[in-house]
Amino acid sequence: MATGTLIFLIIGGVGVVVLTLALLGAELLHFAHPDADGPVPLEVAAGFTGALGFGAAIANELIGGGSPGSIALAAGIGVLAAVPTAWLAAKLSRAARDMRTDPTPTRSDLVGSLGVVVTPIPANGYGEVRVRVAGQPVKLNARADRPIPTGTQVFVVDAPSDTSVHVETY
Structure with missing residues (x-):
């Protein structure tokens, strides 16, 4: 396995860890001021990071990336995979947050x-x-x-x- 692939897999793994923490409710970006929302939801950042890392790792292995140019090409392909993934994560997390529910019975x-x-x-x-x-x-x-x-x-x-x-x- 190429060094570039290993680095991309680590980046993808970080995305999965952040996504797991986001799904479990950890507010990593809110430790300084708990009421402040960050500019990007945690689910979107995790989806982007995971897709970038895993997409680039797959591309790097398929290209046979050993040179800096092929690693850069694999990273570009990873970005092409990460952008729609982040967009979809934003849509799905917004839909889940804004879902209408019945009022609590009194x-x-x-x-x-x-x-x-x-x-x-x-x-x-x-x-x-x-x-x-x-x-x-x-x-x-x-x-x-x-x-x-x-x-x-x-x-x-x-x-x-x-x-x-x-x-x-x-």
Whole structure:
């Protein structure tokens, strides 16, 4: 293996390490001022570096680069591979960051939901009900005006807290 190829492989490996850290959430460029965004997203820099290194290493081996001119040609081919890779990384990371999501459910979303009693509700105490909120089953503490046995269908009429509800039979 030529020395130029080894250097390009090391550059590509650095790109992979930086990409791994970026995907794991490490903000390498934010150590001086945590609220400042760098001029280039970390994913883009990692994609560019990795594609440059690996693309140039492949080109250097195919060319048989031993002279400075052929190493420069391999580096140019690596840049030709790195630019579209960085552009694609920018588009994909921007799409992931700007993706619309549903709002986080709140306790007001509990009111009006249907559920079932999973632990009997006594007259002056708490039992448990299972309701669906945003399509997900949630088990909550429940009070009622009168005792309700296990397995009874209930309707949530109030949510005094995020983890407790007031229910009536359905």
